[in-house]
Amino acid sequence: MSTCDSSASNTTLANNSLIEIMTGPDNQRKAEQLLSFMLEKGLSFYDEVVTQLDHALQAAELAKKSNANNYLITSALLHDLGHLLLNEKSLAEDLNHEEIGANAMTTFFPSTVTEPIRLHVDAKRYLCTVDQDYYNNLSQASQNSFQVQGQYMSAREIELFEQNSHFEAAIQIRRWDDLAKIKDLTVSPLKTYQVCVSQSLLSIS
Ligand SMILES: [Fe+2]
Incomplete structure (x- = not known):
């Protein structure tokens, strides 16, 4: 199967x-079902020291503490849902979790939730390109995945990225993402986000 075929089949699988x-x-029920899925699938390790679930909860907590709106808190919580939908065991290979996750979620969530998710890997590429210190301070796992995620942006890519209407939200999600890797940090449980997720869902889907 070619890379293109496998990407298409991963997209179908995730959707x-x-x-x-x-x-x-x-929507309350759908939010409950989604959080149950995260509880069940989120116990695999994300970055050596935290599980996928820990990572999602820490990112969402940072969003909540920044007084972000429900859409952005939901985006932070679900930014790596693509990894879970792909049932990834390792981040060594790039399976485009950001695209896969965002595409699957467009059936249920507005662009204010899905687009920062789609762009959060590009936000890392952007920040690495404009700020060498940012790259130096990334976790080892994040530096490793950068190697398979397209690496540095060209001047044209930077220009286009800055013009994207979800640019600031994507950068914000990325900052929380990078900070959400603290071992044994106590955070609010997943169920506290059920109302937030439910209120972020599209009303007809
Ligand atoms: Fe992440």
């Missing part, structure tokens, strides 16, 4: 699995 996870017309 179908999210549709299977989030069923019925009730």
Whole structure:
């Protein structure tokens, strides 16, 4: 199977699995189902010291403490959902979790949630390009994944990225993402985000 074929099949797999996870017309129920999926699948390790679930919760907590709106808190919580939908065991290979996750979520969430997620890897590439200290301070795992995520941006890519209407939100998600890797940090439990996620869902989907 070519890279293109495998990307298409991963997209289909992720879209179908999210549709299977989030069923019925009730947004509270869909939010509950999504959080249950995260609880079940989020115990794999993200960055050597935290699980995927720890990482999501720490990112969301940082968003909440910054007084972000519900859409951005939800975006922080779900920014790596693509890893879970892909059932990844390692980050060594780049499977475009940001695109896969954002695409799957467009059925259920508005662009204010999905687009910062789609752009959070580009936000790392952007920050690495404009700020060498940013790259130097990334975790080892994040520096490693940078090598397979397109690396530095060209001047044209920087220009286009800065013009994107979700640029600032994507940078914000990235900053929280980078900080959300603290071993044994106590944070609010996942269920505290159910209302926030539910209120961020599209009303008809
Ligand atoms: Fe992340």
